[in-house]
Amino acid sequence: MRVTQPTRRAFLGGLLTTPLLAACAGFDTSGAASPGTVGFLSTQFAPVEERQRYEQVLSRLPVPVAYNPVDAGVFRTTIDSQTAAGQVQVGMVGGLHGDLAPIAEHLADVESLLADLAPAGFAPELVQLARFGGGAAKYVPWMQATYVLAVHQRALEWLPPGVDPEALDYDGFLRWMQAGAAGNGAPIFGLPAGPRGLHHRFHQGYLLPSFTGGQITAFTSADAVGAWEYLRELWQVTAPASTNYAFMQEPLARGEVLVAWDHVARLIGAVGDRPADWLMVPAPRGPKGLGYMLIVAGVGLPVGGPEREKAEIAVRGMASAPMQIETLRNNAFFPVTSIELPADLPAGVALEARAVKAQNSADDAVLALPPVGVGAHDGQVSQVFKDCFTQICLDGRPARQVVDAQARVLSGLLAELNVPCWAPDPPNAVCEVG
Structure with missing residues (x-):
């Protein structure tokens, strides 16, 4: 597997004695607890x-x-x-x-x-x-x-020849979602792109690392512009209601979409008591490997x-x-x-465990972390990625123009924070936009 700083792969002797109930009495907003607790x-x-x-x-x-x-x-x-x-x-x-x-x-x-x-x-x-x-x-x-992909079995009806849902690449995934939208008469793919959704983690940890091998130091590269142009094309066959979605398990369970990317804890509810209807699979891989967060x-x-x-x-x-x-x-x-x-894990958890293991252990996996060391400024850093998505995919602005403008915003934030880079970027003393 391709390794970037720090290396990935961390997957999936009892100390327990007589259970004691957690003592919550006396616990206040300072984090203090009662004596002995x-x-x-x-x-x-x-x-x-x-x-x-x-x-x-x-x-x-x-x-x-x-x-x-x-x-x-x-x-x-x-x-x-x-x-x-x-x-x-x-x-x-x-x-x-x-x-x-x-x-x-x-x-x-x-x-x-x-x-x-x-x-x-x-x-x-x-x-x-x-x-x-x-x-x-x-x-x-x-x-x-x-984060992984949840796939309802119905979506396999439109799987193009040669595309393996268990080993996707971004090109094959796009062709699949295009075929699904055409065959279904409406998009079958959804992203958590609502105000409370985590779509910025897709951009930070999946899209850009898969296309560029980095997150910050390759932010303005031609590969990064290509990644955003790809996402704009994918957005054309993404459910428009995605801009309202927070937890993808809900639209999946309602049948509004058949395929979705999200955090494992925000997909688990879709499976319910019908695990045979679902696949959980790794995210697609791009030119630089299988980027995952x-x-x-x-x-x-x-x-x-x-x-x-x-x-x-x-x-x-x-x-x-x-x-x-x-x-x-x-x-x-x-x-x-x-x-x-x-072997007796809940059915949805077992499906996710298999996908997580396959994703983490992929030979070309590129590990990414959420922004490190930025503390309460995580929202500001992540907003840059959200704004790129909004302006390129929703507003139709030229990807190069948007990336260059947002790079200036991101550079200003990082200069103020003065923190090292995080994976998949090298741990430079001060993280700078490249």
């Missing part, structure tokens, strides 16, 4: 149902944990302010790699903890990510996710945080096979350890 401040599982399901997972730990999900801005501000005041009230923190990067200096060295957990089988690539380019690891990998979450221990011994016990438990599998069962985030997945 580990306060767990996190950027993940904020929706009520996801939070409740994950609290049930945490209740299996041998120590009480109070789970408090907050947005990324509050997350960073809380840790920064408590550290500055010398009054850290959070026992452990959990977030995406990009959420943890800005507070890495406030997190304790967990190399010895990772060494103890080595039998769990963390992929070396994930451990390297936890070191933020050098030095000691600042978090223990917690869980991972990605890996969403890695980790758990860190704030320097000076309370209940350190219990927090370490909790982290060890979260790395155990039963906890990793329960997280997958409940919230569709995949293990970060080398465990065997059970």
Whole structure:
């Protein structure tokens, strides 16, 4: 497989004792918890149902944990302010790699903890990510996710000769969606391009890496312009209602579209109790390989945080096979350890697991990360990609003109942020638009 910085592939010993219910009493917005309870401040599982399901997972730990999900801005501000005041009230923190990067200096060295957990089988690539380019690891990998394609069996009716749904390339995918739109009398493909959709992750992690091998340093290249021109052509056979879609499982379940790309947690509901009607397949590959975005979450221990011994016990438990599998069962985030997945997974999760494994292990895979180190500015950085989509695909403006104009916006943002590049771009000292 083609490897870019940092290398990809991190896919898919129980510590659990008598389950204890998570103690939520006394937990406030500072991330503090009652004495004897580990306060767990996190950027993940904020929706009520996801939070409740994950609290049930945490209740299996041998120590009480109070789970408090907050947005990324509050997350960073809380840790920064408590550290500055010398009054850290959070026992452990959990977030995406990009959420943890800005507070890495406030997190304790967990190399010895990772060494103890080595039998769990963390992929070396994930451990390297936890070191933020050098030095000691600042978090223990917690869980991972990605994005794949969901395909209803009906869409196979229009599959062109020679196109394999399990091994797509972008040209073949376009021909398939064109044939489907013609045969169906309406587009069969949908993207989560609504205000709450994640289509910017498609541009950042799939389209541009597959066509250019990068995300930022090749932003203005001829290959990047070609990628946007391709997307404009694909948009002509994409459901117009995509500009309203947030979670693609909903239009898929309603039959409004038959094929969709989205986050695994936002596709799972489409399968329901009819798994035989569905395929989950890897994203297409482009001239530079199969670009895909890996969403890695980790758990860190704030320097000076309370209940350190219990927090370490909790982290060890979260790395155990039963906890990793329960997280997958409940919230569709995949293990970060080398465990065997059970045969009795929910049908939709099992379909996704197969697609995720095929995507991660592709010989020409090009791993991409969401913007790293930009913190609360992620929305501004991602807006650049959204604006490229809007102006090129919806407004019909020339791709070169739009890319050059948005490159100036992105350059200004990155100059202000002064952060290194992230995969698939090389880890330059300061990330600059190329």
